[in-house]
Amino acid sequence: MLTEGEFRALIVLRGEMTVSELATNLDRSLSYTSELVTRLGTAGLVKIRRQGKTKQIRLSDTKALELLGNLTQQYSHIDWPELLSGSALRVCYYLDTPRTATDLARRADVHRSTVHRALSPLQHRGIVYQTDDNTYALNEGFEQLSVFAQELAHQTHRQTVKAQIDTYTILWESLDEFLVQTDTEIVDENFTPTGPDQFQRYDLPLLARDRRYYLYSETTEDLSPETLCCHMLVIDSGARTRSYCLLLLSHIDIDRDKLRAQALKYDVDDVVDELCTYLNTSGDQRTSRLPEWEDFQELAEEYGVTA
Structure with missing residues (x-):
């Protein structure tokens, strides 16, 4: 970083x-x-x-630099540049809650040995500790370290999208990726179109909207239906969007394990579980934001989907 x-x-x-x-x-x-x-x-x-x-x-006047200034003033005896260079700050991004080395490695896209190596100096200085169940966590007073890493990544994302367009809203972000809403087309190859208009790829033409949605990622080459479903729920988790996601899940041969992994990544796992349970029980188990089974069958028939 x-x-x-x-x-x-x-x-x-x-x-x-x-x-x-x-x-x-x-x-x-x-x-x-x-x-x-x-x-x-x-x-x-x-x-x-x-x-x-x-x-x-x-x-510049950024939140990340304000946090860095607080860290260096409050703990002036610590050599922060030495401790946080390399992969350390990438790992700290995800220490907003206690996590295992395996979880940190998966999220930060590094090897487990890299996690241990990056956090060992921080642990030696009393910044990070390991719990009884072998999770890493930030000690009291150093929680802002994770916030700093997140703000720094957010600043990077802002600069990336500002190089393409002037007006935008970042709807979701991780260390290396973000989901952005805009009214302007983005043609850069690292911005993959997503959202309602991408349902046409699966013969589900939804009502067109003026807003455009893109996933910024330097590694994602194609948008899977599992990822598209999760993006829709990040964009809007209302009743209509959930019905559209039900159409997609019914119409396409979805990899449920991949869907679950993507749902955890985008923090929409609770909603995805509700959708899957609804389909598995033919609507017998439904929440208030999901349609009556008969209503969903009518919607599915309109789109030529077998419910």
Whole structure:
């Protein structure tokens, strides 16, 4: 997320400095520091102002930097750049609740040994501890470390989408991915269209909307029906959307294990469980936001789906 050098630059930078002054404070070369500043500027973490031939730089007004400032002031004796470089901050992103090394490795997309290696220095400094059931957790007073990692990722996501469009809403995000709503088309290959209009891919033409939805991911090449169902529930979990998801689950041969995994990822597992139970019991077990079975059968018939 940040290199050790980028961390040190953010901590050293106070007020407004020239690149030369920052290089002196970091005890690094001018060319190295200039590259750091360029990367931090692209990330939206520093503001760059030209004054003649000189670049004046200062920290941007982001929540992530406010949290970093709090950490470095409150725990000035800790070498945060050394502790948080590499995979440590990626892992800390998911320490908003106690988690096992296996869970952290899966979520942060690293090896279990990497989790242990990244958290060992933090555990040695009393920042992280292991519970009796072998889960990792942040000690009291250091909970803001996870919030900082999340805010830093959020800032990165904002810069990524702002490079494409001006007006947007991020509906869901993880460390490396996010779901965004906009009124403008995005053509970048890392933004995969999702939402209601993608039901046409499965011969389920839903009412067109002005809003567009995209999943940003550098690894997702195609949108599976399981993922589309979860995206719909993130976008809107109302009764109509649930009925549309029921249509999709009835119409397509869904991998239930994959659906469950995606539901956990997008934090819609409770709703997905309700949908699956509803279909498995032909509507005998339903919640108030799900239709009567006869009503769903009528809707399914309209779309040529066998309920």
